[in-house]
Amino acid sequence: MNRPKIVILGAGYGGIMTAVRLQKDLKVDEADVVLVNKHNYHYQTTWLHENAAGTLHHDKTRIPIADCISKSKTTFVQDTVVKVVPDEKRVILANGELTYDYLVVGLGFESETFGIKGLKEHAFSISSINAARMIREHIEYQFAVYNNEKERRDERLTLIVGGAGFTGIEFVGELANRVPQLCKEYDIPREKVRIINVEAAPTALPGFDPELVEYAMNLLESKGVEFKIGTMIKECTPEGIVVEKDEKVEEIKASTVVWAAGVRGSDIVDESGFETMRGRVKVRKDMRDPNRDEVFIVGDCALIINEETNRPYPPTAQIAIQQASTVSHNLTSLIRGKQELETFTPDLKGTVASLGEGEAIGVIFGNKKIFGRTASMMKKVIDNRYLMMLGGIPMVLKKGKLKMF
Ligand code: FAD
Ligand code: NAD
Structure with missing residues (x-):
């Protein structure tokens, strides 16, 4: 049979x-x-925002499928x-x-672009290794070009992130750490660079614990992230985005728009x-x-x-x-x-969101709030636990986040 x-x-x-x-x-x-x-690799989608910002190399995120399954039991078709x-x-x-x-x-x-004009054509999304690599390269290129133009265009250094859900917040957390490195590398004053996170709802991370949301926003603002809350992205153009708040429409010029809003x-x-x-x-x-x-x-x-x-x-x-x-x-x-x-x-088991290396917020075991280094450590434990399930200790040692502090 x-x-x-x-x-x-x-x-x-x-x-x-x-x-x-x-x-x-x-x-x-x-x-x-x-x-x-x-692809012939599995990737950890939950780390793609780090690859996109350039704070983690994508080779850490992807794992050859041959290392996850046994050839004698499963046939792999690429x-x-x-x-x-x-x-x-x-x-x-x-x-x-x-x-x-x-x-x-x-x-x-x-x-999900909700039919918003221009997003598919002009915005990036953090959706795969290829997409994350392209975002990282694009941002770095803008920094590289900036000092080579006769007329410097500050919008090259404006990074817009659409949506302050978990993806948007985790991504701006990485950008806030990456930008100072890029500034140093390309001789650009930090104050020239804008990281703008646009959120349509009346708060970032809608539905999440308000105290932790406040912690996240304060931390990110202290690293130079600008929040535009209660602000809806209406359109994306080759020059930037059009937003609306309280029936007032505004255009924000930016060479990088990353859509992380659903x-x-x-x-x-x-x-x-x-x-x-x-x-x-x-x-x-x-x-x-x-x-x-x-x-x-x-x-x-x-x-x-x-x-x-x-x-x-x-x-x-x-x-x-x-x-x-x-x-x-x-x-x-x-x-x-x-x-x-x-x-x-x-x-x-809960939700833990990273805010860049060494920082995170989360709610675990039903209602226990955690933040800062403890939350960041918990996030790494969660990530390593997954690798353990996937490929045991060898996989954790090869691909895990082992530096806890
Ligand atoms: P995916 O992980 O997206 O995998 C789909 C697979 O299908 C991929 O390998 C892809 O290459 C393949 N594929 C797609 N189309 C085709 C095709 N046409 N032919 C062949 N192969 C195809 N969730 C959490 O619980 N915790 C987190 O911390 C967290 N962080 C996140 C951070 C980011 C930046 C993002 C974007 C999401 C995050 N999520 C998180 C959500 C989580 O990543 C998704 O819910 C999860 O990836 C869904 O798993 P999946 O197996 O359905 O799909
Ligand atoms: P999301 O739907 O959770 O958040 C999208 C955000 O974009 C919302 O806050 C929404 O109000 C906003 N938005 C929508 N349209 C907008 C517009 N036109 N202008 C401005 N803002 C707009 O999507 P996500 O953050 O990509 O998350 C996707 C899934 O992945 C969720 O289930 C999330 O829980 C999960 N995730 C989890 C983690 C984690 O656990 N650490 C991290 C990332 C993602």
């Missing part, structure tokens, strides 16, 4: 952890497992998914196609005919697509509702990693002919 074939799309937190779990859960010869990813044809149990790739008995969709997120699920999920809300499939309790028993969705492509608040859980790596265990467990059950599947229940 042919072995059932499981195809996993995407090697982000959800996809790679599903593959790693399946290697443990399934016995040899119970199924053929195929993992498909654009290719780009173009579309899924769920009615035919088929996946179209840029260079071929695959059929499946079971599918796991873990294609991650895309930047995410949605992969376009491929939409384009493949799954029922979605902003690229995310409202999955059943067992992580399956509502209309297809053989399709699981994991990570940022999956939408699950928090029944206490009746709102979707935020798309996070923490949840994607936990979902992978349920997906692997349920796939194993199905393959063994069991119809009773496990329900996914997030076990939220």
Whole structure:
């Protein structure tokens, strides 16, 4: 009898952890497992803001897929998914196609631009290693050019970050540390450089603990970050952005605009005919697509509702990693002919956001607030714990953040 074939799309937190779990859960010869990813490496999306600012090299963030999975248990296909044809149990790739008995969709997120004019064309987004590397190079180039122009253009040194959610705040935290290094390297006075964080809501980090938000803003302001709160980005142009506050419209000139104001699920999920809300499939309790028993969705492509608040859980790596265990467990059950599947229940351990090396804020164990060095250390512990799950001690030693203080 042919072995059932499981195809996993995407090697982000959800996809790679599903593959790693399946290697443990399934016995040899119970199924053929195929993992498909654009690149031959997995990357830690949660560190991309550091790569984009230039405070951490991207080689620390990416991990060869060969170091995460066992060749004898999982077949890796490096290719780009173009579309899924769920009615035919088929996946179209840029260079071929695959059929499946079971599918796991873990294609991650895309930047959500809400149709705002010019963002797609003129703004960067922190969405992959390639994107982060481009942002880092672009910023450095602006500093390099500045002193070579006859007429110096200060907007070259204006860095705008759209959105003061966790991504925006973590990114300006890194920029605030990187800018003094760039100033020194390119002989530019620090006061010439502006880092502007624009947030539409009445506060940065809307919904987060106000005391910790204040801590973060004070710290970042002390390092020269300007906040424009209650200010909506209306347009992005080749020259900068147009914002609106209290019905007053203003243009801010800047050579660098990074849009960090929201995410949605992969376009491929939409384009493949799954029922979605902003690229995310409202999955059943067992992580399956509502209309297809053989399709699981994991990570940022999956939408699950928090029944206490009746709102979707935020798309996070923490949840994607936990979902992978349920997906692997349920796939194993199905393959063994069991119809009773496990329900996914997030076990939220807290939220910790970095504010640059040595600084962070967070809420852990339900309501314990942490900040400063303690929070920064906790963030590194969380990151290292993930690497431990992915590849044990050797992976922690190779890719971990081991300098705690
Ligand atoms: P991803 O990690 O995005 O992985 C998707 C994978 O699919 C990638 O490997 C990609 O290359 C691949 N892929 C995409 N399209 C294709 C295609 N067409 N063909 C083949 N392969 C494809 N969450 C936290 O819990 N804690 C944090 O501290 C945190 N920090 C963050 C910091 C930043 C800067 C950002 C942007 C997000 C952060 N998040 C954090 C959110 C978290 O990163 C996401 O929720 C998480 O990455 C989702 O995991 P995923 O597996 O769904 O997708
Ligand atoms: P987000 O949706 O959490 O925040 C986006 C912010 O942009 C919001 O505050 C929103 O009000 C603002 N915004 C939207 N439109 C705007 C406009 N036109 N002008 C100005 N501001 C605008 O998105 P994110 O920060 O990219 O986070 C994405 C996901 O990743 C979330 O689930 C988040 O929790 C997670 N994440 C977690 C961490 C962490 O745990 N340390 C770090 C980064 C991201």
